[in-house]
Amino acid sequence: MNAPVEQSGRLHNESPPHDAVVVVRGGPDTTEKIARHAARTAIVWTFEGSVIEGISVLLALDESGRYSLESLLASMPTYRVVHLATVGQLRAHGFELSATGRRAHFTLRFVGGGTLRIVDLITVLGERHLNPHFELRRKP
Amino acid sequence: MKIDLRADLMSQDHTGYTWSLFEDAPDPSIIVPGALILAGEEGDPDDPVAVCRVVELEEINGHMVVRFEILPGDIEDYAILVKRHNVTA
Numbered sequence: 433m434n435a436p437v438e439q440s441g442r443l444h445n446e447s448p449p450h451d452a453v454v455v456v457r458g459g460p461d462t463t464e465k466i467a468r469h470a471a472r473t474a475i476v477w478t479f480e481g482s483v484i485e486g487i488s489v490l491l492a493l494d495e496s497g498r499y500s501l502e503s504l505l506a507s508m509p510t511y512r513v514v515h516l517a518t519v520g521q522l523r524a525h526g527f528e529l530s531a532t533g534r535r536a537h538f539t540l541r542f543v544g545g546g547t548l549r550i551v552d553l554i555t556v557l558g559e560r561h562l563n564p565h566f567e568l569r570r571k572p
Numbered sequence: 573m574k575i576d577l578r579a580d581l582m583s584q585d586h587t588g589y590t591w592s593l594f595e596d597a598p599d600p601s602i603i604v605p606g607a608l609i610l611a612g613e614e615g616d617p618d619d620p621v622a623v624c625r626v627v628e629l630e631e632i633n634g635h636m637v638v639r640f641e642i643l644p645g646d647i648e649d650y651a652i653l654v655k656r657h658n659v660t661a
Contacts, residue, residue, distance in 0.1 A: 436633045442586045458582045460618045469580040472593055476632045488582040510581055510612065510620040510642070533584035560618070 436478045439532050439539070446493070446531040451520030454492040454501050455529075455540070458511040459560050466550045473539065479530060485549075486541035491519070491529070499536045505565050512566045515557035525556050573621065573647070576602060576609035577638060581620050587639060589627055594636035603638055605629065610647060611640060623647055 469487045477484045490508075492501035505514065519529065528541040542549040576599065579592035592611065597603045605626050612621035624640040631637070 433634050434630070434632045437585070439586075458620060460616050462616075465613065468578075469583070472580070472583075472596075475593070475635050476637055488580055488584060490582065508582075508620075510622040510646070512618045512620070533586065534588045537582075537584045 436476055436483075438478050438481070439484065439530065440480050443531040444533070444535050444537075446535065449491055449493065449519045449529065449538075451518060451523065453519045455517045455519060455522060455538075456490045456492065456501070456504050456508070457487070457515040457517075457540075457557055458508055459513040459515045459557075461515055461554060461557060463547065463550050463554060466553065467547065470542065470550070477532075477539075479541070484530075484539060484541060486530070486539040488533075489529075489538050489540045490536050491538055493536055504536065505563050508563060509565050511563050513560035514563050515559075516561055517557050521556055525552055527553065527556070573610070573614070574598070575612055575614050575621055577611040577624075577640070578613065579611040579638075579640075581612055581622055581642060585637075585639070589639040590624070590642055591637050591639045594629065594638050597638070603629070608643075609640070611642075621647070623650055 470485050474483045474485055490504045493499040528543050529538045532539045577592055578596040583591050585591050594600055605628055607626045609624050611624045613619035622642045624642050627639045629636050
């Protein structure tokens with residue numbers, strides 16, 4: 433049986449993102465959905481030897497180009513709605529971000545874990561925002 | 573619309589592919605490399621669904637990881653193509 437994949441040696445080379453950077457999470461999110469997504473991650477990944485509890489997000493790392501907020505939203509045309517927060521808002525609530533996957537993808541980790549943390553995360557992620565690129569895709 | 577693989581379409585691992593678990597497929601027999609599937613979430617009208625191609629399967633920690641790529645367009649686009657060319661399975 434293959435062991436869970438340790439992520440600490442696989443992080444993409446990224447400076448810690450500034451507090452003002454926007455975090456994009458495809459929606460709509462619910463407590464149940466986040467718990468289910470986090471459970472998958474916990475099965476197959478570890479971070480520094482410990483189980484990862486977290487979900488996937490994208491960070492708008494640049495002002496323009498492929499990793500700008502506009503481009504990230506355009507890369508998510510299957511999402512009618514998204515949730516938007518800032519790195520600073522998440523850090524203020526004790527969430528951590530690890531640069532897993534390829535550039536712009538991060539795992540938003542629930543330090544401490546548990547359902548209460550997920551409820552807290554739902555609050556920080558806030559309301560649904562329409563992704564304008566979902567609508568654009570469907571215009572003739 | 574019933575999906576073939578429940579998945580977080582934002583997920584991504586070191587390969588760059590989106591991934592989920594084999595056990596999240598209602599009918600695992602269709603989850604084979606090369607297969608076209610519908611992946612995403614269901615239950616909320618705003619849930620994302622995408623046409624995807626299964627790339628590979630890998631056993632990790634006693635579970636089968638399914639890696640797939642999200643294809644452009646939505647299922648209606650593919651239905652139009654199939655209808656135009658009168659394709660039957």
